[in-house]
Amino acid sequence: MTLRQSLHRLTIETRGKGLTDFTGRVASWVAARGIETGLLTIWCRHTSASLTVQENAAPAVREDIVRFFETLVPEDPHRYAHDDEGPDDMPAHLRTMLTDTQLSVPVAEGQMVLGTWQGFYLFEHRRQPQRREIVLHLLGE
């Protein structure tokens, strides 16, 4: 076999702050590529939404995550000079910095080597619903 590449754009509609599981959409796209061994990269094209790998079982985990980040990076206007787009603007940038903009996961035996409890989440940091763009890149054979 020969190494080859594929690119894909995913759009995720968010509904305000919170985590959206998009593991299934990535897994389906990878499966359809027919790659046995390779490397999948996920890129989030925003600075106020981010990626994270988290537990895909208990829903309470996602609620605790949102609450934790509200405390760690407070929406307190007195703390930030930058608020062009409102009080959630600067906290959104900081929460993005503390989590991930990119993830690369190996593919083995035709599927991503995620652990049993691992899922991909888009973490929306703005209050209002947004249309988010994710780029997938797969290289393999």
Add this chain to the structure above:
Amino acid sequence: MTLRQSLHRLTIETRGKGLTDFTGRVASWVAARGIETGLLTIWCRHTSASLTVQENAAPAVREDIVRFFETLVPEDPHRYAHDDEGPDDMPAHLRTMLTDTQLSVPVAEGQMVLGTWQGFYLFEHRRQPQRREIVLHLLGE
């Protein structure tokens, strides 16, 4: 030369919270592949243990890191709804989010381009010893 890929699974036995240096095991595996130029990816298959690149010299650095994360993400049951596996469960997920699940490092002249003081560490976030699985993927020529 032609681009080729290799995959490998590493098992790391942890002894409760703390950092385990596994740079040597990765470097040996990479050296044995005979790759001159390429990209090495490390994936951690867990949501309560993570990866980090840290200073490999002073042991006090690792102790300070563990202590810092105890303060930044406290094991305080009143803060979290999710505690299926005990008070260290939710803090483990959050500490994983704040550090890394994946790292990709270029290979040049047959070895990873780590800086002089850089080492790869597995950061265990659970109190009890665990058996952790890491996947290595190398692509190069």
Add this chain to the structure above:
Amino acid sequence: MTLRQSLHRLTIETRGKGLTDFTGRVASWVAARGIETGLLTIWCRHTSASLTVQENAAPAVREDIVRFFETLVPEDPHRYAHDDEGPDDMPAHLRTMLTDTQLSVPVAEGQMVLGTWQGFYLFEHRRQPQRREIVLHLLGE
């Protein structure tokens, strides 16, 4: 076309704590490689400076980021055992852990798929000016 690789070293002179935009230098190097589709990886060879993707518009964002990290990871000597290189030593390691040492971004139609507002920044965590080394690796066709 055939998949091929390129490596490059960038040196960034920092002027104490703060963020330095180096997106243009990466984009120029990528453009000169003549790669249509691929994956670009950036590696920072230090444990007291890091990488981040941030908004490239408002300068106030960078000031807020620096201020936020001073609060999140205080330069308080009483908190850390390790201070071989001064009070900014251990906070520099922790701030590096909380941000990124590596970023990998897909290349499509000859350029990186960065969002409109995304830029690459080197985040210097030491007080004194430093000479920082970044490695770029590009794989594509």
